Amino acid sequence: MLYIVTVIVIVSLLEQTYAVPCSGQQISVCECIDTLVDCENLNLTTVPSNIPITTTKLGLSNNHISTIAEHAFVDLVSLESINLFDNALSSLPAELFSSNINLKIITLQGNNLSSLPAQLFSSNTNLEVINLFKNALKFGGLVFLKHKPGVYKFGFQYFKQFTTRIVFVEHQASDYVKIFFNNALSSLPADLFSSNINLESINLGSNILSSLPPELFSSNTKLRTINLFNNSLSSLPAELFSSNINLKVIFLNSNVLTTISANIFGSLTNISDLNVENNPLVCCDLKDFIEWLDLQTKLTEFSGQCTYLANDTDIRDFNTSECIIPESCKHGDTNKRSDGEWKIPRKWKKKPSPLIFELKSSMK
Incomplete structure (x- = not known):
């Protein structure tokens, strides 16, 4: 035991001594740890010059950077990850990442971006993750995604409105789409995900959706998770999940559903997690749904209550013979x-x- 503790202490000391101020004008305010350059939480207003050309990971989050020069990262050909989370960026130069051919992860979360140049990521053929949570992007500002058929994770937060048909739906390689919390989406086009045949997870949580097109997920046969949490859905089309035979997890909690028909889950034989909490569900209107629940041997996680005689009760505990x-x-x-x-x-x-x-x- 003493030997293990000693090793941990030595490794910790080595890591602490290896983090040193980067050498060079401006960049000296940052810390260099091997090929990682940490310039986070420094109240920077611009990207420092003289970033080491061997840098593979660059952290610039939690600063006050409002603009970035087109050539800021031109020498960083080894760059694999860049984090610009929580700055004040409202636009980006079209050629900003053109030299960074090894980029895999770009985080632009928490800025003020309303649109992005169509060619922004056109040179980044190895790109795997684009995080754009909490921006002011409109759907018409997402044309850049037509250049990224290999990107497998998208994050969009705080969409303000639809302006055109979303473009990323043309990327069949996409397997994970987050249209994430605190957006303002009130409706969705029926063919929104029609070309995303490899999608495995869709998160439409915390919008103001009141209805969904019956065929919205009809092309997404590989879907495993659908999150519709915290919307204004009052009903669900019977065909909504009819093509999603691999679906395992569904979040319908915090909507305004008064009833749920078992027919909507007729094609689902692998469902393991279903949440319908915080809906004004009427117990005596759920007879077929409750019967369906009792037959689900793979459903290990279920949450939901309904109202009977002005009292709330767990749906699974309710005896429909009382109705x-x-x-x-x-x-x-x-x-x-x-x-x-x-x-x-x-x-x-x-x-x-x-x-x-x-x-x-x-x-x-």
Whole structure:
């Protein structure tokens, strides 16, 4: 045990002594650790000059950089990763990364980018990850993606509005798309993901979507995860998941669903995680869904509550035999109340007796 502790201490000391100020004017404020250059959290307003040409990882996050010169990274042919997270960038030069042919990861999260040049990543044939979370990008500003058929992860956050048909849908190599939290998407075109046949995960969480096209995911047979958390969905098309036979995880929590039909999950035999929490679900309107749940042997994670007689209960614990529903009050009848109880149809109500009528009249 003493030997292990000693080794850890020695390694730690070596790492600490290896992080030294970079040599050269301007770049000396940064730390150089082998081929990693750390210029993060330094209140920089520009990219330092004299970055070592051997740099493979460059960190410039959490600064105040608003513009970057076109030649800023021209000598960094070995660069594999660059992090520009949380700066003040509103635009980027078209040739900014043209010399960085070995780039694999670019992080531009947390800036003010509203559009990007079409040729921005055209030379980066090894690019694997583009992170654009928390920007002001409009869909029309994503034309640059037509040059990136090999990129497998996209991150877009805080989209402001649709301007044109999204372009990245033409990339069949894409297997992971995040249209992530805190956007303002209110609708989606039906063919949005039609060419992304290799997609495995789609995150549309925290938007203001109130409905979805039935064929939205019809081409995505490899999908494993769909996140529709925190939207305004009041219903789901019966065909929505009909082509997604490999789907395992679905998040429908925090919407405004009052009922869920089992038919929507008819094609799903591998579902393992389903979340429908924080929806105003009516227990007596979920009979077929509850029966479907009981048959799912692979569903190991399930969360959801429904309302019956003004009380919330776990969906899996609810006994549908408690629902005494007259034939005239079946699903869709206007006599159904949102709290799971049933209004008495007007035709069932007794007419007041003449005596009661006379008493009421005399009181006027």
